[in-house]
Amino acid sequence: VPKHSNSxxxxxLAGVSQTTVSFVxxxxxxxxxxxxxxxxxxxxxxxxxxxxxxxxxxxFRGNTGLIGVVSPQITDDYYAHLLSSVSSHCASxxxxxxxxxxxxxxxxKRDPMLSLIEYRVExxxxxxxxxxxxxxxxxxDELAQKGIKCVVIDDRSYEGKVHCIVSDDVTGVHxxxxxxxxxxxxxxxxxxxxxxxxxxxxxxxxFVAAMxxxxxxxxxxxxxxxxxxxxxxREAARKIIxxxxxxxxxxxxxxxxAAEVIKVMKSFGLRCPEDISVAGYGNxxxxxxxxxxxVDQQPGMIGHEAMESLLTQAHEQSSLLPxxxxxxxxxxxxxxxxxxx
Amino acid sequence: VPKHSNSxxxxxLAGVSQTTVSFVxxxxxxxxxxxxxxxxxxxxxxxxxxxxxxxxxxxFRGNTGLIGVVSPQITDDYYAHLLSSVSSHCASxxxxxxxxxxxxxxxxKRDPMLSLIEYRVExxxxxxxxxxxxxxxxxxDELAQKGIKCVVIDDRSYEGKVHCIVSDDVTGVHxxxxxxxxxxxxxxxxxxxxxxxxxxxxxxxxFVAAMxxxxxxxxxxxxxxxxxxxxxxREAARKIIxxxxxxxxxxxxxxxxAAEVIKVMKSFGLRCPEDISVAGYGNxxxxxxxxxxxVDQQPGMIGHEAMESLLTQAHEQSSLLPxxxxxxxxxxxxxxxxxxx
DNA sequence: CTGAAAGCGCTTACAG
DNA sequence: CTGAAAGCGCTTACAG
Numbered sequence: 001v002p003k004h005s006n007s008x009x010x011x012x013l014a015g016v017s018q019t020t021v022s023f024v025x026x027x028x029x030x031x032x033x034x035x036x037x038x039x040x041x042x043x044x045x046x047x048x049x050x051x052x053x054x055x056x057x058x059x060f061r062g063n064t065g066l067i068g069v070v071s072p073q074i075t076d077d078y079y080a081h082l083l084s085s086v087s088s089h090c091a092s093x094x095x096x097x098x099x100x101x102x103x104x105x106x107x108x109k110r111d112p113m114l115s116l117i118e119y120r121v122e123x124x125x126x127x128x129x130x131x132x133x134x135x136x137x138x139x140x141d142e143l144a145q146k147g148i149k150c151v152v153i154d155d156r157s158y159e160g161k162v163h164c165i166v167s168d169d170v171t172g173v174h175x176x177x178x179x180x181x182x183x184x185x186x187x188x189x190x191x192x193x194x195x196x197x198x199x200x201x202x203x204x205x206x207f208v209a210a211m212x213x214x215x216x217x218x219x220x221x222x223x224x225x226x227x228x229x230x231x232x233x234r235e236a237a238r239k240i241i242x243x244x245x246x247x248x249x250x251x252x253x254x255x256x257x258a259a260e261v262i263k264v265m266k267s268f269g270l271r272c273p274e275d276i277s278v279a280g281y282g283n284x285x286x287x288x289x290x291x292x293x294x295v296d297q298q299p300g301m302i303g304h305e306a307m308e309s310l311l312t313q314a315h316e317q318s319s320l321l322p323x324x325x326x327x328x329x330x331x332x333x334x335x336x337x338x339x340x341x
Numbered sequence: 342v343p344k345h346s347n348s349x350x351x352x353x354l355a356g357v358s359q360t361t362v363s364f365v366x367x368x369x370x371x372x373x374x375x376x377x378x379x380x381x382x383x384x385x386x387x388x389x390x391x392x393x394x395x396x397x398x399x400x401f402r403g404n405t406g407l408i409g410v411v412s413p414q415i416t417d418d419y420y421a422h423l424l425s426s427v428s429s430h431c432a433s434x435x436x437x438x439x440x441x442x443x444x445x446x447x448x449x450k451r452d453p454m455l456s457l458i459e460y461r462v463e464x465x466x467x468x469x470x471x472x473x474x475x476x477x478x479x480x481x482d483e484l485a486q487k488g489i490k491c492v493v494i495d496d497r498s499y500e501g502k503v504h505c506i507v508s509d510d511v512t513g514v515h516x517x518x519x520x521x522x523x524x525x526x527x528x529x530x531x532x533x534x535x536x537x538x539x540x541x542x543x544x545x546x547x548f549v550a551a552m553x554x555x556x557x558x559x560x561x562x563x564x565x566x567x568x569x570x571x572x573x574x575r576e577a578a579r580k581i582i583x584x585x586x587x588x589x590x591x592x593x594x595x596x597x598x599a600a601e602v603i604k605v606m607k608s609f610g611l612r613c614p615e616d617i618s619v620a621g622y623g624n625x626x627x628x629x630x631x632x633x634x635x636v637d638q639q640p641g642m643i644g645h646e647a648m649e650s651l652l653t654q655a656h657e658q659s660s661l662l663p664x665x666x667x668x669x670x671x672x673x674x675x676x677x678x679x680x681x682x
Numbered sequence: 683c684t685g686a687a688a689g690c691g692c693t694t695a696c697a698g
Numbered sequence: 699c700t701g702a703a704a705g706c707g708c709t710t711a712c713a714g
Contacts, residue, residue, distance in 0.1 A: 004461070004487050006707055017685045022709060034683060049483055054459040055396045055405065056708040060690045064396065066460075074415070074425045077626070084415045087442045096456050097440045101428045115437050118395040119407075120345070142390055146345050259630035285418070286630040289600035347691055358701045363693060375699060397692040401706045 005048040014044035021045070025052060054096075058120055062147075067095045067310065068116035071127035072102040077255075077284035078299050082127055082153070085303030093311060095122070102128060113139045123149040123310035125303075137161070149313045151306045155198050156323060163309050164323040165302055169199050172295040172328040173206030176251050176279045179293070179330055181214060184339035185249040185277060189222035189240050191261060192233050192253025200228065203253055203281065222247050225257070233257040237264040241276070248276060248339045255280035255287045255294055262290065262335070273337030283331050293336040296329045346389040355385035362386070366393060395437075399461055403488075408436045408651065409457035412468035413443040418596075418625035419640050423468055423494070426644030434652060436463070443469060454480045464490040464651035466644075478502070490654045492647045496539050497664060504650050505664040506643055510540050513636040513669040514547030517592050517620045520634070520671055522555060525680035526590040526618060530563035530581050532602060533574050533594025541569065544594055544622065563588050566598070574598040578605040582617070589617060589680045596621035596628045596635055603631065603676070614678030624672050634677040637670045 007025075011018045016037060024033055024041040044050075058064030067090055071079050087097045098119055100112035116124055124143065128136065136152070140162050143150045151163050158164065173190075180188055190207040193200035204223070211221060222245075225236030233252070237260050240247065252258035258280030262272055272278050280287050283296035305324055313321070348366075352359045357378060365374055365382040385391075399405030408431055412420050428438045439460060441453035457465055465484065469477065477493070481503050484491045492504050499505065514531075521529055531548040534541035545564070552562060563586070566577030574593070578601050581588065593599035599621030603613055613619050621628050624637035646665055654662070 004707095007709095008707080018708080019685055019710085020683095023684090026709085032683065037683080049486075051455065051458045053400065053461060053707055054456075055399045055461055056690085056706075058396045058690095059394065059400060059692080059707085060709055074428070075418070075421045077416070080416045080421045083440070084442070087415070087440055088444060091442055091444060091452065096460065099424070099428055099438045099440045101425070101432055103429060103432060111432065114392070115395075117392045119437065120394060120396055145390075256626065256630060263632055285597065285625070285627050289597060289627040290630060291604055345691095348693095349691080359692080360694085360701055361699095364700090367693085373699065378699085394691055397690075397706085399706095400691085400708080401693055 004053070005050050006053070007050070009048055010041065010044045010050050013048060014040045016041060062120075062122075064120045064122055065095055066098050066119055066121040067307070068098045068100060068119070068121040068124040069127070070100050070102060070112045070116065070124065074099075074101065077286075078282055078297060079127060081299035082303045082306075085300040086125055086307055089304055089307040093307070117142070117146070117148065121148060123151070123313075125151050125153065125306045125310070127153040128155060144319070149310050151309050153302060153306060157198070159323055161319055163313065163319070163321040165305050165309070166323060166325055167199070167297045167299075167302060168325045168328055169202035170206035170209065172281065172297065172330075173203050173251065174210045175328070175330040176281075176293075176295060177207065177210035177214075179332065180249045180251070180277060180279070180336065183249075183277065183337065186214065186216075186339070187222070187247045188249045188251060189224060189247040190251050190253070191224045191236050191240060192226075192257040193228040194223065194226050194253070196227065200253060207251060225253075228254065228257075230256060230260065234260045234264060237261045241265060241268055241270070246276070249278070249336070250276060251279045251281075253281060255282045255284045255290075255292065258292055258294070258335075259286050259290060262292075272335050275340060277336040277339075279336055287331070287333070291334045293333045294331050296331050298326055298328060302326050345394070346391050347394070348391070350389055351382065351385045351391050354389060355381045357382060403461075403463075405461045405463055406436050407439050407460055407462040408648070409439045409441060409460070409462040409465040410468070411441050411443060411453045411457070411465065415440075415442065418627075419623055419638060420468060422640035423644045423647075426641040427466055427648055430645055430648040434648070458483070458487070458489065462489060464492070464654075466492050466494065466647045466651065468494040469496060485660070490651050492650050494643060494647060498539070500664055502660050504654065504660070504662040506646050506650070507664060507666055508540070508638045508640075508643060509666050509669055510543035511547035511550065513622065513638070513671075514544045514592065515551045516669070516671040517622075517634075517636060518548065518551035518555075520673065521590045521592070521618060521620070521677065524590075524618065524678065527555065527557075527680070528563070528588045529590045529592060530565060530588040531592050531594070532565045532577050532581060533567075533598040534569040535564065535567050535594070537568065541594060548592060566594075569595065569598075571597060571601065575601045575605060578602045582606060582609055582611065587617070590619070590677070591617060592620045592622075594622060596623045596625045596631075596633065599633060599635070599676075600627050600631060603633075613676050616681060618677040618680075620677055628672070628674070632675045634674045635672055637672050639667055639669060643667050 007018050007021045011021045024038050090097050154166050156164050194204035224240040250261050258278050261278050280292050280294040283294040287294035348359050348362045352362045365379050431438050495507050497505050535545035565581040591602050599619050602619050621633050621635040624635040628635035
């Protein structure tokens with residue numbers, strides 16, 4: 001029968017009490033223990049391959065050492081970087097990550113939250129990406145009442161109720177538009193998602209606002225596609241590139257869409273950036289691979305901030321913390337160039 | 342003071358004993374409980390927002406419901422898909438994922454394993470990617486002795502000691518070579534990583550073996566670069582493309598390297614696939630974005646198999662299970678074409 | 683410098 | 699049909 005050795009086993013082998021074992025292993029100052037006993041305990045623990053049971057530990061004191069992450073599609077570059085950064089921060093802070101995926105969109109984040117609470121996590125980072133309609137509100141109330149800290153990423157709907165950290169999508173797209181106008185472009189299209197997710201909404205809003213500054217009326221705005229779906233992106237690209245009113249620059253809602261735009265351009269015999277400039281969003285591997293202009297959202301920094309917030313947050317204040325907006329950087333590469341005559 | 346309500350609170354509110362609460366909530370058959378009491382308990386639990394404490398649960402019985410995943414760079418497409426597939430399998434099996442990142446290469450997988458054991462995970466999926474020299478052996482002994490099931494991905498070094506699941510890298514590259522030779526290529530180069538990781542070693546070995554079948558002697562073999570590093574990949578690409586003995590086709594160790602090859606080709610004024618055919622490995626987003634021929638390793642299937650193994654494994658047999666080799670599929674796209682005259 | 687005892691929140695024989 | 703009591707592995711006042 002396989003068995004983990006416990007602190008009593010160690011105590012017996014070392015010829016001391018459980019108390020002493022606990023004090024030696026946790027290096028507490030209050031009890032001073034003779035060097036000799038200390039060594040005996042350490043040796044016994046090593047011999048028995050004793051691994052302290054963090055669960056019991058968590059049951060007794062509040063401290064479970066667990067941080068929960070709720071997030072959709074970890075296969076997406078952005079979410080992957082977020083989780084990666086959170087988990088390495090955890091590793092160096094002595095915390096451990098429980099990852100709870102958001103399964104489909106129709107079945108909202110009920111279950112993921114539930115299991116995190118059942119494991120008595122100390123804090124939760126919720127990257128629900130602002131799926132509109134998802135009702136986080138009840139969960140947030142429950143977390144607050146139970147003293148579980150929480151940070152919500154990329155969704156300001158619950159501001160005032162929970163600490164929010166968001167990527168500055170509006171400014172991100174604004175920077176792209178500025179870059180393009182400085183190259184002489186004025187006939188600029190926005191392609192891809194524009195609703196459903198708060199990020200999609202904000203990127204589109206950023207586009208609309210930036211174009212308004214250029215005195216382009218809303219009716220003149222070139223907008224194509226409305227989802228993050230790859231197929232639809234390609235379809236939208238075909239439509240806009242094939243249209244008589246073809247733009248000189250296209251800003252895609254993300255890098256994958258931008259890649260589709262470039263493919264479609266090729267099939268039309270158009271060159272990038274000579275005929276049309278293309279910019280992506282996210283600065284993912286795809287952007288680097290295509291040497292494509294894109295916006296870096298610095299997901300690593302977002303994850304880092306989220307962890308910092310959890311680790312320093314006092315329960316009472318958390319809801320009062322002002323929303324943290326993380327800057328994004330425009331990365332100019334070879335897919336954007338001067339506007340053709 | 343924030344507090345989670347416990348089963349005693351529920352019992353008091355419902356006017357029953359803790360035992361009854363436990364039996365109602367766990368739906369155990371042995372105790373039959375009157376429908377009326379059942380409803381009273383359920384109502385009380387709901388009212389108090391009672392969330393059963395999985396930690397205590399785990400302390401008492403063996404069953405923690407926790408599955409540990411040890412893996413490097415989750416920002417890599419392959420590892421991300423692996424974790425994603427494991428976590429969704431867990432979600433539907435009522436298990437929960439603890440994710441333990443492998444931090445740097447010099448500091449081997451000591452700590453990640455340790456914290457998983459301390460949380461008394463039921464099983465561990467170790468995607469250490471066969472970093473050569475990493476000494477997993479001691480950990481595997483300890484896991485076996487403690488009855489923690491384990492599956493090692495992409496590293497056959499511990500075969501016989503633990504159940505291994507590996508991607509068929511050798512065959513994968515073999516398929517690419519076959520595809521290229523069927524297009525008339527014979528002057529084929531392999532670029533990128535070839536040592537350090539077992540996957541790198543196997544891909545290169547697959548290349549060498551496949552070329553041997555074509556009666557290309559080992560001294561004639563075109564091999565460039567030796568790491569997964571992007572910079573070095575580019576450097577190697579420059580060298581091989583600029584050489585007088587330029588190949589007609591290049592197989593890269595992964596998609597990112599293949600993308601570098603294509604960039605370098607552009608800078609040399611060469612077209613793909615007209616001048617040189619290029620194939621990647623991994624069928625990542627980069628491959629799709631570039632419409633590039635690549636090898637799909639089916640990481641989702643690997644993750645699924647790993648979970649199946651953990652869930653069905655009897656402790657005694659695990660080490661005897663034959664290594665599971667997961668097929669990979671060649672995905673032909675537009676970067677490979679007929680050999681130029 | 684060290685230990686006996688109580689308790690964290692749960693489950694499970696056993697008894698009624 | 700239901701409950702009192704013991705125990706999972708740990709920690710922490712308190713006492714010596």
